[in-house]
Amino acid sequence: MVSTRKTVSFHQMKDGTKEEYAYLAKLEAEHALELPKRILNQLRQLDTGLSGYQISRLDHSLQTATRASRDGADIDWVVSALLHDLGDELAPSNHDAYAATILKPYVREECEWAVRHHGIFQLAYYGEKIGVSPEQHQKFSDHPFYESTVYFCEHWDQNSFDPNYKTEPLTFFEDMVCTVFTRPAWHASHVYCGTPLPISLK
Ligand SMILES: [Fe+2]
Numbered sequence: 001m002v003s004t005r006k007t008v009s010f011h012q013m014k015d016g017t018k019e020e021y022a023y024l025a026k027l028e029a030e031h032a033l034e035l036p037k038r039i040l041n042q043l044r045q046l047d048t049g050l051s052g053y054q055i056s057r058l059d060h061s062l063q064t065a066t067r068a069s070r071d072g073a074d075i076d077w078v079v080s081a082l083l084h085d086l087g088d089e090l091a092p093s094n095h096d097a098y099a100a101t102i103l104k105p106y107v108r109e110e111c112e113w114a115v116r117h118h119g120i121f122q123l124a125y126y127g128e129k130i131g132v133s134p135e136q137h138q139k140f141s142d143h144p145f146y147e148s149t150v151y152f153c154e155h156w157d158q159n160s161f162d163p164n165y166k167t168e169p170l171t172f173f174e175d176m177v178c179t180v181f182t183r184p185a186w187h188a189s190h191v192y193c194g195t196p197l198p199i200s201l202k
């Protein structure tokens with residue numbers, strides 16, 4: 001489909017004018033407002049694809065986020081839990097980094113770090129069954145986010161393949177996704193937090 005929108009005139013970036021870049025920046029800002037909708041659509045794509053488990057990747061994602069929510073975790077954790085396997089379709093060899101890259105400008109550092117490293121921490125549960133070391137996460141044992149990533153995997157991720165668990169639907173999380181992904185990207189108030197916060201309010 002050909003867009004009816006006004007376009008810039010340049011064929012090479014170096015030829016663009018200030019006015020054209022201001023116009024493009026305005027369109028980018030409008031496009032960014034639709035990010036929550038695009039993320040929710042991508043999550044829905046996880047309902048098909050990788051098979052073999054008793055529940056779909058979407059249901060695993062919803063179950064992980066539901067457990068985080070019921071554990072009293074804050075919005076950054078819940079949304080990170082919801083997105084943590086978003087890369088399963090397009091980045092099967094580095095799905096953790098894929099999700100973390102999407103989250104990084106919008107959630108605090110601790111949650112992004114846990115998602116980025118959850119693949120290696122999850123090996124603790126099945127590494128020896130596939131012939132790789134289950135202890136690889138130990139190299140991060142001195143990291144300030146080590147404990148919270150262990151908690152993420154133990155209490156929310158590795159146990160979320162249960163077809164009998166009462167999982168919340170995607171609609172339950174929609175407002176949270178909208179809140180997080182309409183924050184100003186990279187803003188210090190939400191991105192930087194050098195000290196881990198308590199995961200559970202219980
Ligand atoms: Fe994962």
Ligand SMILES: [Fe+2]
Nearest residue numbers: 060084085157
């Ligand atoms: Fe997972």
